Amino acid sequence: MNFNNQPSYPQTRLRRNRSQSWIRKLVAENNLTIHDLIWPVFIHDGSTKHVPIESMPGIYRLSLDALVEEATKAANLGILALALFPVIETDKKDHHGKEALNPNNLCNRAIKILKKTIPEMGVICDVALDPYTSHGHDGLLENNIILNDETLEILGKQALYQAEAGADIVAPSDMMDGRVGYIRKILDEAGYENCLIMSYGAKYASNFYGPFRDALGSKSALGKADKRTYQMDPANSHEALREINLDINEGADMVLIKPGMPYLDIVSRVKSTFHIPTFVYQVSGEYAMIKAAHEKGWLDEKSTMLESMMAFKRAGADGIFTYAALSIAQWLKEKI
Numbered sequence: 001m002n003f004n005n006q007p008s009y010p011q012t013r014l015r016r017n018r019s020q021s022w023i024r025k026l027v028a029e030n031n032l033t034i035h036d037l038i039w040p041v042f043i044h045d046g047s048t049k050h051v052p053i054e055s056m057p058g059i060y061r062l063s064l065d066a067l068v069e070e071a072t073k074a075a076n077l078g079i080l081a082l083a084l085f086p087v088i089e090t091d092k093k094d095h096h097g098k099e100a101l102n103p104n105n106l107c108n109r110a111i112k113i114l115k116k117t118i119p120e121m122g123v124i125c126d127v128a129l130d131p132y133t134s135h136g137h138d139g140l141l142e143n144n145i146i147l148n149d150e151t152l153e154i155l156g157k158q159a160l161y162q163a164e165a166g167a168d169i170v171a172p173s174d175m176m177d178g179r180v181g182y183i184r185k186i187l188d189e190a191g192y193e194n195c196l197i198m199s200y201g202a203k204y205a206s207n208f209y210g211p212f213r214d215a216l217g218s219k220s221a222l223g224k225a226d227k228r229t230y231q232m233d234p235a236n237s238h239e240a241l242r243e244i245n246l247d248i249n250e251g252a253d254m255v256l257i258k259p260g261m262p263y264l265d266i267v268s269r270v271k272s273t274f275h276i277p278t279f280v281y282q283v284s285g286e287y288a289m290i291k292a293a294h295e296k297g298w299l300d301e302k303s304t305m306l307e308s309m310m311a312f313k314r315a316g317a318d319g320i321f322t323y324a325a326l327s328i329a330q331w332l333k334e335k336i
Contacts (some may be wrong), residue, residue, distance in 0.1 A: 127171060
């Protein structure tokens with residue numbers, strides 16, 4: 001932008017466009033709507049409908065019947081899609097994550113129930129092994145090394161079972177090299193060429209995932225193997241563009257940046273470089289910090305959450321994964 005010819009004060013007074021509510025709304029450069037929200041949901045295979053997650057105030061592991069009830073509420077609020085994250089029982093986890101390849105596992109049963117009862121709700125499924133492995137890593141593990149190529153075969157089958165169950169979008173979050181192309185090939189050969197792939201194109205090795213790992217029960221399992229060997233270094237931004245360029249060339253329909261607020265520069269660079277549908281994930285640590293600060297009386301939850309959503313939109317995000325989706329949708333309805 002060229003500002004050389006812009007008149008200066010007192011001819012130009014930028015505060016005139018901020019003087020009243022109606023003019024601020026008219027000149028707003030970005031807008032947040034309920035349709036921007038994606039709700040991440042934890043599910044469990046027990047009879048207790050709502051199991052609270054201590055490190056994520058207001059968030060619960062939902063039984064399958066509670067999932068239908070809560071997803072119906074979300075749909076009635078105008079939320080278009082949710083993302084499923086299964087909490088797998090310890091006795092079903094093993095070193096190789098075999099439960100991920102059970103066509104009737106918790107996640108696949110949840111997909112079927114949702115598509116039967118709320119067919120208009122978009123269902124997004126994570127493709128990774130961390131909920132299913134006893135070691136808590138996203139891929140196969142051997143001698144404390146995550147195996148890339150061997151993991152692809154498992155991920156491809158996992159994604160196929162999810163598509164067969166009715167998933168609208170499969171979202172590989174594992175950060176293995178080549179996984180998008182491998183999954184696209186598997187889906188296309190099986191006749192699921194219309195199943196979308198949302199690639200976790202830039203998933204950083206972040207400290208902001210702690211409460212999420214509490215929710216899945218994978219935090220304490222992590223051993224000597226290091227997630228930094230496959231998730232991205234927080235120091236790097238050019239590398240994110242290389243990752244996403246590869247994923248697009250392999251067939252990704254859309255990309256996701258994770259975490260959100262500390263990586264707004266990545267969201268902006270990805271959107272402006274590739275002009276592909278770009279999503280962002282307000283992760284568990286970001287959510288928990290705002291909730292904790294509100295409980296301490298240091299921040300107002302509603303205004304801070306809404307400000308963070310607008311920051312994502314301003315950076316270029318087309319949609320936002322947030323655990324606060326239901327609350328935000330209700331706040332937006334109240335504003336209308």
